[in-house]
Amino acid sequence: MKKLSLQQKEGLNCYFYLIPGLILMTAFVVIPVVYSFVMSFYKIISIGGEWTFTGFSNYFKVFESGRWLPAFGRTILYGAWGILVGQVATILLSFLVAKHKLLNSLRYLFYLPSVVSAITIGRLWNYMLTPDQYGFFNSVLLSLNIIKEPINFLGDQTTLVYVVLFTSLYGAGGGMGLVLYTTAINNISQSVRESAMLDGASPATIALKIELPELKPLITANIILGVVGAFKSFEGLYALVPNAAATETIGVLLYNESNNSSEGYGLASAMGVVLTLIVMIIMSVYMYFPTRKEAD
């Protein structure tokens, strides 16, 4: 046998570092993914029950069931709204706060809503919006004589859509985004700003023409991560109202199907596979983007 060169030996050594991670990710992610893929071709009524091969019929059912496409639409709607409101609110607040004397305390205050979990906030909204006398919003509106009858915020599906859009405003300007943006703004060199001021640029012009373009890479990264996040998250909506059509995004739909599926668990698996493909396409667009921009 040929003796390995020192460099080759060093290269092989590297694999020892990879082993623990590879084992864990293979055993607990790759195997479930493959298993799910296999399951998606079967009809499985109960866990531990019999598997009946049905070919691609689960995949047809995903789109025929009448739940996937609306859920997809809602995911896009809530995701787009969340990103739009989140980015606009964060950027606006960042510009106002960045040069503030109390920057650090304000960052702390604006971070507080994101310290508690999405479940806590979701449950809290659920209580505040309850249709009966317990609800905070209804009792305020009733006592101010704005409404005569309590509004069924969480039961009526059309109203619920607006409720979801409303609740996603909460905490929109704060959190980690604010920290990142204010830091990026304050990292812009003072001399650039001063020379613009000498040229007679107003603070608004400086913000729009000099500071905002500097934030662009950060904004792009946050938008893409927001899109992926919209597909991956479900806790907040599930905590707001667990079983309602208007809160059924892809994430909630998948969670519900995995826990209690009338159509069998094969369908839930097929949904998981389709979702994975969607997220992968988005991620590959994201990874493809920066390289293309550099080439231009």
Next chain:
Amino acid sequence: MRRMSKKDEAFRICGLTLRELYIWINVLLMLFPLFFMIISSGKTQEELAQNPMGFPSNWSVMLSNYKDVIYGYKYISVGSQSIPYEFFTPYFVMIKNSAVLTIGALVFLIVCAAPFGYVLGARNFPGKKIMMLFVIFIQTVPLFGYLIAFYYLMNALNMINNQLGISVIYAAVSMPSTIIYLKGFYQSFPKEIEEAAKIDGASEIQRYFSIVVPNSVSMIFAMILIQFMGYWNEFAITNMLTTKTELKTVAITLMSTSKAEYAYSMALLVLSAVPSYIFFTVFQKQIINSNLTMGAIKG
């Protein structure tokens, strides 16, 4: 610089006032729900219905509500008396469960992700690109799409209701992002010290533990801070893989409370936020700094 005219000066003061107004209204809007949560935790079930807006009439109710959460009490009326019995998981048991899962997952995460990130960032070896693609593939997998498969897997391993099993899954699904950040960190890791040690005859393992690990403690600490909250609040996997009451975490109990248990849930909402706020307040500076590091690596 331009000279300030009176008009400009007025304009400036107006702008500054509007800025303060916008900032503080925002602060109030963000804090109000949290404030409301605390106020409501001081009301009885009846008072929550009759007076959802105002302050509690009797603050001692707050203490008794918190006591119910701590003991997991629910009340049953026998004649004119209401007798408490343990219905929910006691608070400190839930906290212990969350802590066990979180710490377990963090240990698995760091033990596996730190060396992985190191070789991806600082070393060259055949198949490096494939490994990177593998990590990115794992990252795209939305875990709740595979809850049933997790269930089958854990069932086959006889690990349903097993906290070790759950924390391993937590660690495995969140490993890719940690690896990617660590890779970014190790790319700028100075190679000279390691080279010098190599010349001195230090073995691979010696070099890793005496040079690489001590020099990446702050980064590893940052990864722990970033992951902590996610593990602490995890819901879907734990709910799927536990059936026993004594294994419930705070997140699961929060999700399962019903309308008839408002007083209990309000108190639980407050108490569930307490560990997170303590954690955040203690590590405030480090958490913000580590997020900045992540942001820089991402961008």
